[in-house]
Amino acid sequence: MPNDRRPLIAGNWKMNGQKSDGLSLAEALAQRMKAESDPVFDMVVCPPFTLVADVGNAIADSGIGLGGQDCHTAENGAHTGDISATMLSDIGCGFVIVGHSERRTDHGETDLGVKAKAAAAQAAGLCAIICIGETEAERDAGQTFDVVKTQLSGSVPDGSTAANTVIAYEPVWAIGTGRTPSLEEVQEVHALIREELTKAVGESHANGTRVLYGGSMKPENARELIALEDVDGGLIGGASLKAEDFWAIAQSCV
Ligand code: PEP
Numbered sequence: 678m679p680n681d682r683r684p685l686i687a688g689n690w691k692m693n694g695q696k697s698d699g700l701s702l703a704e705a706l707a708q709r710m711k712a713e714s715d716p717v718f719d720m721v722v723c724p725p726f727t728l729v730a731d732v733g734n735a736i737a738d739s740g741i742g743l744g745g746q747d748c749h750t751a752e753n754g755a756h757t758g759d760i761s762a763t764m765l766s767d768i769g770c771g772f773v774i775v776g777h778s779e780r781r782t783d784h785g786e787t788d789l790g791v792k793a794k795a796a797a798a799q800a801a802g803l804c805a806i807i808c809i810g811e812t813e814a815e816r817d818a819g820q821t822f823d824v825v826k827t828q829l830s831g832s833v834p835d836g837s838t839a840a841n842t843v844i845a846y847e848p849v850w851a852i853g854t855g856r857t858p859s860l861e862e863v864q865e866v867h868a869l870i871r872e873e874l875t876k877a878v879g880e881s882h883a884n885g886t887r888v889l890y891g892g893s894m895k896p897e898n899a900r901e902l903i904a905l906e907d908v909d910g911g912l913i914g915g916a917s918l919k920a921e922d923f924w925a926i927a928q929s930c931v
Contacts, residue, residue: 684718684903684930685843685887685910687806688917689746689774692725699728700735705920707739716740718910718930721772722917723806726760733769744772744806747780750793752801762794762801773798774912776808776832778849788831796834799841806843806912807832808891809870813850816858821848822869829873837878839885844870845912851892853915860901863890867907896925903929 694702703722710720721742724732733743749759765773775798776791795805809828811821825846833842846866851857858866867888874883890902891912902908910930916922 680884680906682885682887682909685721685889686718686923686927686930687721687744687772687774687843687845687889687910687912688723688923689777689891689912689914690722690724690728690917691746691779691914693918694725694728696728696731699724699732702918702920703732703735703741706741706924707736709920709924710736710739710741716927718927720927723772723774729765729770730768737769742771743769744774744803745770746774746777748773748775748794748798748801748803750790750797752797762798762803765798766801766803770803772804772806772843774806774808774845776828778808778810778847778852788828791832792834795832795837795842799834799837804841804843805834805837806845806889808845808847808912810845810847810849810851810892813848816848816850821866825866825869826873829870830877833874833877835877837882837886839882839887842878842882843887843889844874845889845891846870847891847912853893855893857893857898857902860905863902864905864907867905871907894926896922896929899926899929 723744745765748762775794798805811824887909889910889912894911895916
C-alpha cells in the first residue's frame with residue numbers, strides 16, 4: 678500500500694471466547710502494542726458483546742481500538758437482544774462492523790438495512806466497517822464486479838467520509854475456508870471499490886478511505902495482500918483469535 682493511508686488491522690472475534698480467553702488475548706495484544714514505540718498501523722479488536730467492556734479495560738492506554746460486531750439502526754427502544762451504536766460508543770468503542778456476510782446470511786440483512794446501521798454508527802461517532810463481497814456462485818458466474826458495486830452503493834450512507842467509514846472486501850467463499858482470490862483478483866476489486874467510492878463520496882474521501890481485505894488472511898499471506906496498492910489492511914477472523922498470529926499479521930505492515 679504505497680500511499681498515505683495508515684494500515685488498519687481489525688480482528689473480528691465473532692461468537693468466540695469466554696471471559697478468560699478474551700482477556701488473555703486482549704492483554705497479550707496490549708502488551709505487544711505498548712512495547713511498539715511508533716506503530717505504523719492501527720489495530721482494532723471486535724469482541725463479542727459480552728466481552729466488549731472487559732476487553733476495553735484490558736486494552737486501555739495501549740492504542741488498540743475497540744469495536745462491536747453489529748449495531749441496531751435505532752439509538753434505543755423496544756428491540757430485545759439488540760445493541761445500539763450509542764451504547765457501543767458509551768462503553769468506549771470507536772468502531773463497529775456492519776453487514777458482515779454472516780449477518781447478511783444468518784439474519785437476512787439487506788444492503789438497505791446495512792446502510793441504516795452504518796448511518797446510525799456514524800451518527801453515534803463510530804467508524805463503520807462496512808462489509809461487502811461476492812459468493813462463490815457469483816464469482817463463478819462472472820458477477821463479482823456487479824455484486825460489489827451494488828453492495829457498495831446500497832450499503833454506504835450518503836455523506837460518508839474517510840474518517841467514519843472503512844470498507845472490508847470479504848469474498849464470502851474465502852471466509853474461514855483457507856482459500857483466497859489471487860493477488861490480481863484482490864487488487865482489481867479493491868481498485869473498483871475505490872473508483873466507485875470516488876463517484877459516491879468524492880476523490881478526497883475515496884482516497885483516504887481504508888479498504889480492508891478479509892477472508893483467510895493469515896501471517897503467511899498477509900504481507901503480499903497488504904502490499905497491494907488498494908489494500909489498506911485486513912479484517913481478520915480466525916487468525917485474530919491467536920495473539921501471535923494477529924500480531925504477525927500486523928507486523929506485515931512494517
Ligand atoms: C471474517 O469473518 O471477517 C473473516 C475474514 O474470517 P477469516 O479470517 O476466518 O476468513
